[in-house]
Amino acid sequence: MDPSNTIEEFKRCKRDPVYFISNYIKVTHPVRGLVNFELYPFQKRIVNELTEHRFNILRKFRQAGCTTIAASFALWKAIFSKYQTIPIISKGDQESTEVLERIKLMYDELPDIMKPGIEEDNKHTLKLVNGSTIRCRASGKQSGRSLAGSLLVVDEAAFIENIDTIWAAVYPVISTGGAAFILSTVNGIGNWFHDMYSGAINNENSFNAIDIKWQEHPEYKKQEGYEDLYKFMMSLDTPLDVEKWEETTKSNISPRKWLQEYECDFLGTGDTYVDGEILNYVKSQVSEEFYIKYNNRMRVWKDPNPSYEYVLAADVSLGRGRDYSAFQILNMYNGEQVAEFYSNRTPINEFAQIIATEANLYNTAAVISERNTIGNNLIDWLFTALEYENIWIDEKGNKGYQVTHMNREVLLADLEESIRTSTIRINSERTVEELFTFIISENGKAEAEKGYNDDLVISLALAVYGYNNILEKTPIEHIRGTSINRPLSPIRTTKYTVKTYGPGGISEEDLKWLMK
Numbered sequence: 001m002d003p004s005n006t007i008e009e010f011k012r013c014k015r016d017p018v019y020f021i022s023n024y025i026k027v028t029h030p031v032r033g034l035v036n037f038e039l040y041p042f043q044k045r046i047v048n049e050l051t052e053h054r055f056n057i058l059r060k061f062r063q064a065g066c067t068t069i070a071a072s073f074a075l076w077k078a079i080f081s082k083y084q085t086i087p088i089i090s091k092g093d094q095e096s097t098e099v100l101e102r103i104k105l106m107y108d109e110l111p112d113i114m115k116p117g118i119e120e121d122n123k124h125t126l127k128l129v130n131g132s133t134i135r136c137r138a139s140g141k142q143s144g145r146s147l148a149g150s151l152l153v154v155d156e157a158a159f160i161e162n163i164d165t166i167w168a169a170v171y172p173v174i175s176t177g178g179a180a181f182i183l184s185t186v187n188g189i190g191n192w193f194h195d196m197y198s199g200a201i202n203n204e205n206s207f208n209a210i211d212i213k214w215q216e217h218p219e220y221k222k223q224e225g226y227e228d229l230y231k232f233m234m235s236l237d238t239p240l241d242v243e244k245w246e247e248t249t250k251s252n253i254s255p256r257k258w259l260q261e262y263e264c265d266f267l268g269t270g271d272t273y274v275d276g277e278i279l280n281y282v283k284s285q286v287s288e289e290f291y292i293k294y295n296n297r298m299r300v301w302k303d304p305n306p307s308y309e310y311v312l313a314a315d316v317s318l319g320r321g322r323d324y325s326a327f328q329i330l331n332m333y334n335g336e337q338v339a340e341f342y343s344n345r346t347p348i349n350e351f352a353q354i355i356a357t358e359a360n361l362y363n364t365a366a367v368i369s370e371r372n373t374i375g376n377n378l379i380d381w382l383f384t385a386l387e388y389e390n391i392w393i394d395e396k397g398n399k400g401y402q403v404t405h406m407n408r409e410v411l412l413a414d415l416e417e418s419i420r421t422s423t424i425r426i427n428s429e430r431t432v433e434e435l436f437t438f439i440i441s442e443n444g445k446a447e448a449e450k451g452y453n454d455d456l457v458i459s460l461a462l463a464v465y466g467y468n469n470i471l472e473k474t475p476i477e478h479i480r481g482t483s484i485n486r487p488l489s490p491i492r493t494t495k496y497t498v499k500t501y502g503p504g505g506i507s508e509e510d511l512k513w514l515m516k
Helices: 003-015 017-024 041-052 066-080 093-108 163-174 192-201 227-234 242-252 255-261 276-284 348-361 375-385 405-420 429-436 455-473
Strands: 026-029 033-036 055-059 085-090 118-121 125-128 133-138 151-155 179-184 208-211 291-293 298-300 310-315 325-331 337-343 366-369 438-440 446-448 497-502 505-510
Touching (some): 003 066, 017 041, 026 093, 041 055, 041 066, 066 093, 066 125, 066 133, 066 151, 066 179, 085 093, 093 125, 093 133, 151 163, 163 192, 179 192, 276 405, 276 429, 310 348, 310 455, 325 348, 337 348, 348 375, 366 455, 429 438
Parallel strands (some): 055 179, 085 133, 310 366
Antiparallel strands (some): 026 033, 118 125, 125 133, 310 325
16 A cells, blocks of 8 residues: 555545445355455445434345355444444354454455454454444343444344343443344244335335345356456356256255345245246236225225126125235136225224125125135125125035135135136235245144234135136136236136025026027
């Protein structure tokens, strides 16, 4: 470094952590050895977010260099600001000492002008002459107050069992002026990290959510501006083929691991009932183009079209703040979800009125409701009080659908097949989110993850059941897929016997003559 420029260089590094890290921090690369930590664009974005916001929470993918970013940012803060206390919490003692070893290596490789001098150096602490201290600790039963400081860093927070207790203790101390950087790969749902990250996304807490994608990593996906890096990697004894990285990685790990480690999906503790990779695709196809009705309880993607028939399927609750009442409306022509209702504050009589109104609006849609327990009350309101007649009738002449242990498995299997084969199209993101928490539990039962609901899933399963059965009994050919840009599916085999319900019970009519 030119002595005439050392003061200006020092000031620039103090002002700009991205510049300091990219030009002066060295790290060990598993292939290239000791190298400059030249930040990629997504890594620069992380550092800039840390300087702009006090509380940051980062959902990371594997091997994104985020722990190294946290370590180098902590060192930058300790060097260029006096009397800083920076606790870094890791899930275990080995991880905590490894982080501090990285920081010590970074410090040792700095030019002398950047080194304030070391006052204390041990397995868990690095204290500088300027009064700043970095303490690396394993998570455990420790007082949160002892962890408070200028910047709290928590690495792999989703894997720290007592992080909620630590945060509750440390927050009152750092809230008056300190900062926090929480980072982790995902570890399922229902834990502190999942709750805090979701809250940040929904603006429900003070954290700034930082989201990165593996596609942003130039060593994983070829991008413009990194041609020299690709040439270097291909020149190695064991070259890394960037073009085939995704394919190779997916072939070596399970789909669930891929979704969790690289796609950063918050998956349930059990395997999702519908394959996670399929759900990830379905989620990418959802639509935000909807309008709301009934005080935000109903979402509508497509208004009724007089040329189409529809099925409305309902799952009912008491409407007292616990389980949700829900219904789904599917277009019988192409299987597209056109509307969805979801509420845990709607009484049965009001729910029935909304169903009757919407079913009439959607060309007198076929209504199918489970008739277990209070489902009978809903059906009675619809048929007797509101005089809605196009209600599903089973082979025994009973209105509604009686869900049993055996046929529930069939319902769900048909739902899974319809999603996997794109027989239906789901427009609702919240329906997809519920499918992500609908799992196969340890006892082998398909059910909602603990603390989550399955009302949208069950109502969708009933809608698929009605969709499949009505199409089998209609004399009209239904071709799926044309209106939602999917290849045409084979025309369903139709049956020409139609059952109708009237005062005298069930009657059957042979409609083969229509096809002549």
